[in-house]
Amino acid sequence: xxxxxxxxxxxxxxxxxxxxxxxxxxxxxxxxxxxxxxxxxxxxxxxxxxxxxxxxxxxxxxxxxxxxxxxxxxxxxxxxxxxxxxxxxxxxxxxxxxxxxxxxxxxxxxxxxxxxxxxxxxxxxxxxxxxxxxxxxxxxxxxxxxxxxxxxxxxxxxxxxxxxxxxxxxxxxxxxxxxxxxxxxxxxxxxxxxxxxxxxxxxxxxxxxxxxxxxxxxxxxxxxxxxxxxxxxxxxxxxxxxxxxxxxxxxxxxxxxxxxxxxxxxxxxxxxxxxxxxxxxxxxxxxxxxxxxxxxxxxxxxxxxxxxxxxxxxxxxxxxxxxxxxxxxxxxxxxxxxxxxxxxxxxxxxxxxxxxxxxxxxxxxxxxxxxxxxxxxxxxxxxxxxxxxxxxxxxxxxxxxxxxxxxxxxxxxxxxxxxxxxxxxxxxxx
Amino acid sequence: xxxxxxxxxxxxxxxxxxxxxxxxxxxxxxxxxxxxxxxxxxxxxxxxxxxxxxxxxxxxxxxxxxxxxxxxxxxxxxxxxxxxxxxxxxxxxxxxxxxxxxxxxxxxxxxxxxxxxxxxxxxxxxxxxxxxxxxxxxxxxxxxxxxxxxxxxxxxxxxxxxxxxxxxxxxxxxxxxxxxxxxxxxxxxxxxxxxxxxxxxxxxxxxxxxxxxxxxxxxxxxxxxxxxxxxxxxxxxxxxxxxxxxxxxxxxxxxxxxxxxxxxxxxxxxxxxxxxxxxxxxxxxxxxxxxxxxxxxxxxxxxxxxxxxxxxxxxxxxxxxxxxxxxxxxxxxxxxxxxxxxxxxxxxxxxxxxxxxxxxxxxxxxxxxxxxxxxxxxxxxxxxxxxxxxxxxxxxxxxxxxxxxxxxxxxxxxxxxxxxxxxxxxxxxx
Numbered sequence: 027x028x029x030x031x032x033x034x035x036x037x038x039x040x041x042x043x044x045x046x047x048x049x050x051x052x053x054x055x056x057x058x059x060x061x062x063x064x065x066x067x068x069x070x071x072x073x074x075x076x077x078x079x080x081x082x083x084x085x086x087x088x089x090x091x092x093x094x095x096x097x098x099x100x101x102x103x104x105x106x107x108x109x110x111x112x113x114x115x116x117x118x119x120x121x122x123x124x125x126x127x128x129x130x131x132x133x134x135x136x137x138x139x140x141x142x143x144x145x146x147x148x149x150x151x152x153x154x155x156x157x158x159x160x161x162x163x164x165x166x167x168x169x170x171x172x173x174x175x176x177x178x179x180x181x182x183x184x185x186x187x188x189x190x191x192x193x194x195x196x197x198x199x200x201x202x203x204x205x206x207x208x209x210x211x212x213x214x215x216x217x218x219x220x221x222x223x224x225x226x227x228x229x230x231x232x233x234x235x236x237x238x239x240x241x242x243x244x245x246x247x248x249x250x251x252x253x254x255x256x257x258x259x260x261x262x263x264x265x266x267x268x269x270x271x272x273x274x275x276x277x278x279x280x281x282x283x284x285x286x287x288x289x290x291x292x293x294x295x296x297x298x299x300x301x302x303x304x305x306x307x308x309x310x311x312x313x314x315x316x317x318x319x320x321x322x323x324x325x326x327x328x329x330x331x332x333x334x335x336x337x338x339x340x341x342x343x344x345x346x347x348x349x350x351x352x353x354x355x356x357x358x359x360x361x362x363x364x365x366x367x368x369x370x371x372x373x374x375x376x377x378x379x380x381x382x383x384x385x386x387x388x389x390x391x392x393x394x395x396x397x398x399x400x401x402x403x404x405x406x407x408x409x410x411x412x413x414x415x416x417x418x419x420x421x422x423x424x425x426x427x428x429x430x431x432x433x434x435x436x437x438x439x440x441x442x443x444x445x446x447x448x449x450x451x452x453x454x455x456x
Numbered sequence: 457x458x459x460x461x462x463x464x465x466x467x468x469x470x471x472x473x474x475x476x477x478x479x480x481x482x483x484x485x486x487x488x489x490x491x492x493x494x495x496x497x498x499x500x501x502x503x504x505x506x507x508x509x510x511x512x513x514x515x516x517x518x519x520x521x522x523x524x525x526x527x528x529x530x531x532x533x534x535x536x537x538x539x540x541x542x543x544x545x546x547x548x549x550x551x552x553x554x555x556x557x558x559x560x561x562x563x564x565x566x567x568x569x570x571x572x573x574x575x576x577x578x579x580x581x582x583x584x585x586x587x588x589x590x591x592x593x594x595x596x597x598x599x600x601x602x603x604x605x606x607x608x609x610x611x612x613x614x615x616x617x618x619x620x621x622x623x624x625x626x627x628x629x630x631x632x633x634x635x636x637x638x639x640x641x642x643x644x645x646x647x648x649x650x651x652x653x654x655x656x657x658x659x660x661x662x663x664x665x666x667x668x669x670x671x672x673x674x675x676x677x678x679x680x681x682x683x684x685x686x687x688x689x690x691x692x693x694x695x696x697x698x699x700x701x702x703x704x705x706x707x708x709x710x711x712x713x714x715x716x717x718x719x720x721x722x723x724x725x726x727x728x729x730x731x732x733x734x735x736x737x738x739x740x741x742x743x744x745x746x747x748x749x750x751x752x753x754x755x756x757x758x759x760x761x762x763x764x765x766x767x768x769x770x771x772x773x774x775x776x777x778x779x780x781x782x783x784x785x786x787x788x789x790x791x792x793x794x795x796x797x798x799x800x801x802x803x804x805x806x807x808x809x810x811x812x813x814x815x816x817x818x819x820x821x822x823x824x825x826x827x828x829x830x831x832x833x834x835x836x837x838x839x840x841x842x843x844x845x846x847x848x849x850x851x852x853x854x855x856x857x858x859x860x861x862x863x864x865x866x867x868x869x870x871x872x873x874x875x876x877x878x879x880x881x882x883x884x885x886x
Contacts, residue, residue, distance in 0.1 A: 265603065
């Protein structure tokens with residue numbers, strides 16, 4: 027495989043990945059911190075996400091409005107995301123303007139103010155964000171399922187955190203969290219686009235190399251014990267539509283079984299779209315579960331997929347029930363399909379199809395510079411970029427026997443949570 | 457993943473224009489536009505035919521939407537499953553959906569599968585058979601969609617807003633209908649609606665991707681060039697709604713929700729209005745630029761009342777709407793509404809400052825490369841050119857047009873459409 031990118035480590039521990047793409051005069055810059063909701067414990071759940079919000083409130087050099095205005099004026103776009111394992115910030119800019127992004131990111135790695143007064147108003151913004159989620163039945167259901175799936179591991183709470191903690195955490199809590207995790211030796215910078223690698227490395231060195239390393243932050247990790255039986259949760263809420271979510275414990279993204287499980291997911295629920303940006307996507311109307319659940323009218327829609335995580339997480343199938351069906355009927359139909367893939371050999375043509383679908387999704391992903399810079403850093407958060415580059419070849423190496431084996435091993439009722447959203451009608455109170 | 461194909465020169469970084477867009481009108485009335493992009497081995501198609509919800513009879517509201525959803529449920533040559541199997545097996549995707557004045561389609565595939573994609577589009581548009589069994593399945597899915605809509609505060613605020621702003625006008629009616637009207641639609645209605653309104657006259661199709669434009673147009677010509685429908689009914693955008701005489705407030709109660717959605721606004725310009733660009737720049741200052749413009753600054757940044765608060769100019773072939781939306785805690789609806797109306801008053805009293813206008817102009821021009829990097833982005837630009845008759849050199853002259861807009865023009869168009877004493881204030885929530 028020809029070399030497609032470079033990976034460099036600065037003396038202060040900062041890891042830099044660069045990928046030249048000269049198809050369009052754009053550059054996308056991402057800064058990844060190894061901190062997410064899994065590094066939080068009560069009463070500070072949601073702190074990583076709230077710190078991310080406060081990173082947009084500015085520094086002495088770049089007050090909030092100056093930052094936003096500068097990027098927007100240059101025709102750039104910027105945003106940030108907090109997930110279970112990481113927090114990330116990006117700017118995609120016209121290629122000749124990327125220095126601005128580099129300056130802003132280097133500055134806020136160390137100089138964010140986290141002002142108490144600013145926190146007071148941003149706290150209510152995030153509370154409002156959570157209330158918006160709480161309006162959605164699927165959020166209420168998956169929060170309950172996630173909590174039931176993890177008693178010990180800190181994957182047990184939603185990234186946004188619990189309302190009780192959002193209301194009470196203080197400025198000093200946030201500042202401590204920020205100072206502990208936002209150090210160069212806990213950071214990956216990924217840049218893709220229209221630049222010369224040597225020159226870009228020089229620019230990044232100028233902005234980031236003088237930031238001193240800090241103590242390497244420990245990651246919070248408490249191993250979740252093996253599940254000892256199926257867990258059931260019920261959530262009640264307004265509406266006429268019932269939902270079902272079934273979540274199986276899945277291995278980490280770096281586990282050898284992950285690729286066989288990806289093919290399994292593709293056969294059951296349709297190909298996952300790995301492109302966070304730039305569209306693509308393939309429908310799932312000929313997947314096994316569509317035929318079993320939607321075609322046979324147990325459901326009006328469904329989706330399935332796993333997350334790419336450092337520690338074992340979940341493979342979730344979310345089902346919008348057909349108005350005339352009961353949850354047990356849909357669950358029985360799901361179980362019949364799972365039994366089929368555990369008992370019957372998968373035809374090689376089905377695997378070949380999954381590979382072609384993955385190849386197509388990769389092609390769609392290369393239309394977009396932001397998506398490529400995203401992957402350059404994202405893969406480093408749970409494995410390495412080599413994981414991403416070898417994804418299609420690794421899928422192609424999966425054999426029918428592997429699929430049956432992983433289906434039997436991981437899709438066990440004793441290792442799952444079944445969650446049900448019970449719709450109490452349009453007039454009912456919560 | 458394969459290394460990028462580098463196309464230095466050629467289309468790299470150049471804007472769409474007469475020298476790189478191929479445009480031809482087929483004898484049957486279909487307009488084809490094509491542009492190449494060799495940055496990825498993929499291709500996108502996008503376009504519309506002139507059939508839409510404005511043609512729905514009142515008692516069968518949702519008929520255009522139902523028809524569009526039914527096009528891929530079976531054709532003379534393929535069953536629903538066979539049709540999707542052909543698409544999904546090669547990692548391609550296609551969708552059709554109806555709007556007020558047109559029914560749109562969009563699809564993507566690896567470039568070698570473009571002929572297949574266009575052939576399946578042609579089948580869906582020309583030869584749908586609406587099998588009874590599939591129509592009934594679809595009906596349940598649509599009805600569930602309406603039950604979900606009834607629980608969605610943003611959707612319901614939007615519906616209430618349109619109902620008031622466009623009272624007595626076709627745009628007052630929801631495109632996806634009501635449960636009663638969806639139940640009233642028979643299979644024969646779909647067949648008749650399709651026969652009467654689907655045809656090549658006025659159809660536009662855009663192809664963008666790793667293929668020479670003339671070859672792409674030839675694929676379309678071969679497949680859709682023979683389509684005829686002598687009885688095709690026209691579908692013209694309706695006239696303007698009655699002006700508002702006073703501010704009208706409406707609340708739609710949805711029990712059990714924790715957040716309310718607010719939409720405040722009035723009529724807006726059509727996309728073909730000569731003052732549209734001035735309105736669009738003004739709208740950017742009002743509630744888009746940086747962190748959602750003046751509205752974002754007031755409602756989110758300074759008051760901490762909402763996670764999202766922004767303004768939107770919704771302009772198409774028919775009469776537009778100029779709105780401000782926010783999601784807030786029910787206790788803060790009055791306060792947020794007052795802040796929004798205060799910003800609207802300020803906007804029509806003193807317009808935008810020189811600095812604000814310069815910022816938004818820089819943003820509009822600077823973001824062009826980003827909006828045109830993917831096949832879908834270019835396809836959307838080409839579709840805009842054709843739909844609104846902007847001229848093939850529109851994007852090449854775009855910077856010049858943007859720079860020519862003055863503060864006085866922004867103020868004039870703001871005053872033409874926005875009267876802070878005549879607004880619709882629609883809310884949905886507990």
